[in-house]
Amino acid sequence: MSGLTMATISHSFSARRVLDTVSLVIRPGELVALVGPSGCGKSTLAAIAAGIVKPDQGRILRQYQRHGMVFQQSRLLPWASARDNIAYPLTLGTLPRAQITARTHAAAQAVALLPEDLDKLPAQLSGGMRARAAIARALVVEPEFLIFDEPFAALDPALRRRMQDLVLSLAQARGFGGLFITHDLHEAARLSHRIAVMDRQGKGILGSLVPPGTPGARSEAQIFDFTQEARNHPLLHDLVNVDERAVTLDCACDTLGFQRCC
Secondary structure (H helix, E strand, O other): OOOEEEEEEEEEEOOEEEEEEEEEEEOOOOEEEEEOOOOOOHHHHHHHHOOOOOOOEEEEEEOOOOEEEEOOOOOOOOOOOHHHHHHHHHHOOOOOHHHHHHHHHHHHHHOOOOHHHOOOOHHHOOHHHHHHHHHHHHHOOOOOEEEEEOOOOOOOHHHHHHHHHHHHHHHHHHOOEEEEEOOOHHHHHHHOOEEEEEOOOOOOEEEEEOOOOOOOOOOHHHHHHHHHHHOOOHHHHHHHHOOHHHOOOOEEEOOOOOEEEO
C-alpha cells in the first residue's frame, strides 16, 4: 500500500491562513500532480505531507512506511560529495556501513549517475546531475511514496523532460505512489494519473482532471491536445489567467532551516 490521505488540512504562517480545510486523497500506486497559481499553498501542503511542517489542524493517513522528498532546489550539502549526499538519510539511522554503501550505489545507479560523479562536490556537478543526486537521495531510503516539490522548474526544457522521463521510469519499475507539485500543466499531464487543482487562496481542492491514458504511455500529441483543451476548463482559470507578478508570496522557514514560499 502506498496511498496518502490528507483531510481538512489548515495552516497559517505569520497569522496569514495559507491552507484552509484542504483535503486530498492519493490512491495506492497513483501519481497525482497538484497545480495552482504561485502562492496558493502547494509547497506548504507538500511539506505537511512529508512531515516537515505540522498543520494547525487536520488529519494525515499514510498507507506506507517510508517516503522520500525531492525539493524545489537540490538542497545538497555543499561540502559533501554526491555519494555522501545520497547516503545522508541512511547515516541518521543504525544501518551497517556496508549496507549504506550498497544502497547508496544502487540509488545512484537507478538515476544513472556515473561512478566518477559520486566523488564530486555539488558545485562540480551539472544541473542535471544535481537533480539526479537529489532524486537518488530520496530513493536511498527505499520509499513507497515520493513527494516532489517543483524539482525541475529551474531546468531547461530538454533537461526537464529527461528528468520527467526518469521519474516515470522509476515509478513504473518500483510502483510507488506520489504527489508532484508543479505549476506547469504540460508537466502535470506527462507525469500524473490525475491532476488536482488547488484554489488560488488555498481554500481546498477545486477538482481534478484526468489526462487520457496512463503516465509514460501517452503520446506527445495526446499531451498537447489535452493541455490545449484543459486551458479552457473552468477549474484552471486561475492557473492560466492569474498574473503571478501580483501575487504576494509569504515565506517561512521550515524545520530544516530552509526558506520556502508557500
